[in-house]
Amino acid sequence: MIMTFEGARVVLGDEIVETSVTVADGQIVEVGGKPQGDVIDARGQMLAPALIDVHGDAFERQLMPRPGVYFPLETAVLDTDRQLATNGIATAYHAITLSWEPGLRDVARGRELMEAMLALTPRLTVENRVQLRWETFAFEALETMEWALGTDLKPSVAFNDHTSMTMRAYDVAIQDRAFELGPDFTIAALDDDRMKARTAKKAQRAGISDDDYRALLGKVWELRSEVPKVIGQVAEMGRKAAAPMLSHDDTRAETRAFFRELGSNVSEFPMVLDAAEAARNAGDLIIFGAPNATRGGSHIGSLGAGDMVEAGLCDALASDYFYPAMLAAVARLDHERRADRARLWSLVSSGPARAMGLTDRGEIAPGKRADLVLVDWPAGHAPAITGTWVSGRCAYRGTPRG
Template sequence: MTELFIDGGRTLLGRDIAETSLQIADGVIADIGSDAPHGALGLDASDLLALPGIVDLHGDAFERQLMPRPGVDFPVDVALIDSDRQAIANGITTVFHGATWSWEPGLRGAENARKLLDAIETLRPKLASDTRFHLRQETFNLEAEDEILGWLKAGRIDLLAFNDHMDIAGISRPAKRARMVERTGLTSEAFDQLVERVLSRTDEVPASIARLAKVANAAGVPTLSHDDASPAMRDDFRKLGVNIAEFPINEETAKAAAAAGDFIVFGAPNVVRGGSHTGWTKASDMIAKGLCSVLASDYYYPAQLLAAFRLVQDGILSLPQAWALISSAPAKAAGLTDRGEIADGRRADLLLVDDSIALRPRIVAVIVQGKLVHLTDAARLQPARAMSRKAIAAA
């Protein structure tokens, strides 16, 4: 693997930012502050920020590549490759594709979940971002339990979330119901009959959740609960070993999660847009109150990068604090101890970012496991020995 040398970047080191150099070898950060080794490729990072790569725990924007218009499908491999390009261009070096397996047919049905998992496993070596599978299990999807248990035991699932979108009040809203019917491809009458059949097994849902959580815990797979509506609901999931609260819908529930030491995930688009598109919790308020530990791309890959700089611009957090929400904290929540920070021996997932225009950070270079996978300014790449200011000064 070719050695890289990053020279002169304003580098995020723990809670501080300092101008230094980074030596990368064998996919990891080999040294900080050294001169360039002989034969390394150099990246001139002067006037740029050098930051750890973004870790995205929850992103389903790839669904737009699978089905850009209702009823218009594209091959899963094509969708994944295009999504990988988008993720990398926005600084996401570790991506968990959030695939929903629902009781619904269509885009979020069994066939697409299986196809996506197979495609991720097949394409993973060819994708630039470290690509992982986040299964979002609809808890009323009882018929899928045995197969999901098999996937967990076989090590095929990287994150498991418990979703419950069987909300009769929500489904009865005309706009939401229309979207769901359109997504399934069913007639209106067939959709109503399906909902009735699914609801007839409501009493079986809690035991299914408990069985899945138990096997996930035994397999070392982190688990999340989605849209927790109350402290009691969060407590019930925590008792099952589900320690990541994903999008709690009110402050009371977020406070309960924080008090118990749970990871709390909100959507980065919420920060960028100034509020939730559903009208629920405002993420920037939760962050200011210490009630958010992770920001995810949710449905828009550029959002994590933009949100971090928005939080800084709005005076809510410092850059090191904001960046932790999209790098070190999600890595820790996912059990990935080898990344998320710039330190000796850590995996070399790094970004060079031009922050000269407020609120519009620009990705200049992306490095994944020591490999340069994205570069927008070729003039910055040159033989390292010739560009090392320390070496020139020493001479």
């Protein structure tokens, strides 16, 4: 099938120009030139590379829309897929947390979700991949991770340590904590009333009582001395599978250096400037949350994504917990003139592609995969996706009433 988008303002690298783009057999074959095949009238709209989401966990709301209320996996996966398409996301890495917690983030539940995704692949409209969001104290996850790394889900691996974050001393802010595996990390007492406040929401998510959650946390914490060795085992699995590897919520240059040594060259949501600058100085790629940029700052007081974009310390924006945030973030940063529009669009397309090693997509150029979006973006108003194509196949088409 051959088709040509005609008359759009096209995002081409570092510029936006009015031209035509022709697609054949799932690839971009020509930029400019005469229309061929089916012609799509794109006048008045912007044609851009489709969005690539490197970290999104909004699917959890489809799985459990209310605490303790679970929906069927097939229903959740199908609805999530459609949400991705309508938001212009052609490639999504679902951040499936593999934790020692029971409930929503239980390892067995995560595997069931991945199995459902694989089974539903022929019915999905966009490319659904997986980020193995591994909690480093969840040793029981290794078998599932090894299995997943050998599947068509083509996972990335993210090293998360919310266990140590929860156990940090009470007088230490999240952003000020020392390297979790280092000797300077100070811990809190489990029997303190402040721990009850810290773990209440986690217990609710896990579906167990506050007391049971803290008892389980204490038991898991006893594994701390073994964590570095197991991290090394997971990193070896990731390297063997040539999987992109990310460290999450870095607060120290030392943290970034530790994971870089293991083969992770992506810093996901660094919390302080020292960690972000250490990543940039070493040539690592840096990801921030699109909701952070959309809202004008971090909801937990970490680095502002907009400031990091302006400072050249952000390569990609991820949906994090809200799929529409990616497009909304580009719109806000464009309004604030943090960078030119083409550069901002790279944060949701070519930047994420580089972070995940996806050399076949993320830009509009001959030979690249035809992952494209049409964007209706009137001056002074919010943009909206009117069409999403994945490998040249239409995944979503919305026609406004006009």
